[in-house]
Amino acid sequence: MQVQAFSPVTSYSYPPQNDPVPSGAGSPSNPMAGTGAPSAGRSAEHPDRSDDAYASYVRNAGAQQPLSASQLNQARRSIVQAAQKSLGRLADPHTAETITKTVLDALSRSQTFRDAVSFGLHNDAGKPLADITYRNEYALNPGSSPMVGGMQDQPASGGGGGDMQGPPASGAAVGGTQSLAAGQPQDNDTGNRSLAPLNMAAEDGAGRPYVSFSVAPNTNSPYMPLWEEGLIHEIIHQITGAGDPANASPNRLGPTEILARRIAHEMGLHIPDFRGYGAPERNAMLDQRNAGALREAAARHGSDAGNLFKRLDTISKGHDASPDFRDLGTASAANHPQEQYTRFARAA
Numbered sequence: 001m002q003v004q005a006f007s008p009v010t011s012y013s014y015p016p017q018n019d020p021v022p023s024g025a026g027s028p029s030n031p032m033a034g035t036g037a038p039s040a041g042r043s044a045e046h047p048d049r050s051d052d053a054y055a056s057y058v059r060n061a062g063a064q065q066p067l068s069a070s071q072l073n074q075a076r077r078s079i080v081q082a083a084q085k086s087l088g089r090l091a092d093p094h095t096a097e098t099i100t101k102t103v104l105d106a107l108s109r110s111q112t113f114r115d116a117v118s119f120g121l122h123n124d125a126g127k128p129l130a131d132i133t134y135r136n137e138y139a140l141n142p143g144s145s146p147m148v149g150g151m152q153d154q155p156a157s158g159g160g161g162g163d164m165q166g167p168p169a170s171g172a173a174v175g176g177t178q179s180l181a182a183g184q185p186q187d188n189d190t191g192n193r194s195l196a197p198l199n200m201a202a203e204d205g206a207g208r209p210y211v212s213f214s215v216a217p218n219t220n221s222p223y224m225p226l227w228e229e230g231l232i233h234e235i236i237h238q239i240t241g242a243g244d245p246a247n248a249s250p251n252r253l254g255p256t257e258i259l260a261r262r263i264a265h266e267m268g269l270h271i272p273d274f275r276g277y278g279a280p281e282r283n284a285m286l287d288q289r290n291a292g293a294l295r296e297a298a299a300r301h302g303s304d305a306g307n308l309f310k311r312l313d314t315i316s317k318g319h320d321a322s323p324d325f326r327d328l329g330t331a332s333a334a335n336h337p338q339e340q341y342t343r344f345a346r347a348a
């Protein structure tokens, strides 16, 4: 697979085409024929990563090597540790907690997710779940902002939801001296679209995989099920190497979304059905989710919302913000139960 190095983000050549085998992977023989072989999955025979059939391939390959009890325990620990490592790149403690809870839920409730995690452990096409960290990167005026490389989903309002590869970004999501505060939603604003999350699976300059995703909505928000499913979608990109349909097909979901929806159903999440990855109604709903989550995050921080947007600005420029969230201010701290606030801060 062709990999282009952008600074500071390394881009996947994406969607992968006519190159189903990672460079350096295996022999032309078919190790999948032997169940339980340590090299299972390094097959030259698997479907293209953006074909719907790749979803079944991942499930079957993962199911051949079920996670052991100790691997499951290690995975649980690594999920908590990943969120802790990510604190300086996340908007607030609630988002860190919600990422942790969502991934732990997926691991405990979804056989499909466990199979995908196993796939990531045993196949060159995917990354170990433990290696992934998380970020809340946003773009200002996303329709015209510099794009970073990577597997990007739902890039902008009305943008069609296609994967995008752009020129090397000189900062990260936000260039120059622009501040995200300019895109801060106003009270009762139901349609602010000037600030959009970079929902994507990417690698940093050192080749370490990360998922950038929207800030978390409130716990009982109507946007929560779609947020959880969307987070899982980005994780599936990383741990399986699955792609999305080329040209943002309105009639086909693609393997990543097929797997993410299956996991969401096994988790008991209620999410609407869509015709395809690029279906207008899906894009519209993801736009609403992104905007709604951001509004709820701003409301969580009350009079400190300005600090939240300053923090998002720092994160979106590719820098670490304070891992103990002290930059959010006192109103934010008052809005979070102290024990969760300090639990994350202590571990940072």
Ligand SMILES: [Zn+2]
Pocket: 151, 152, 153, 233, 237, 243, 244, 256
């Ligand atoms: Zn995707």
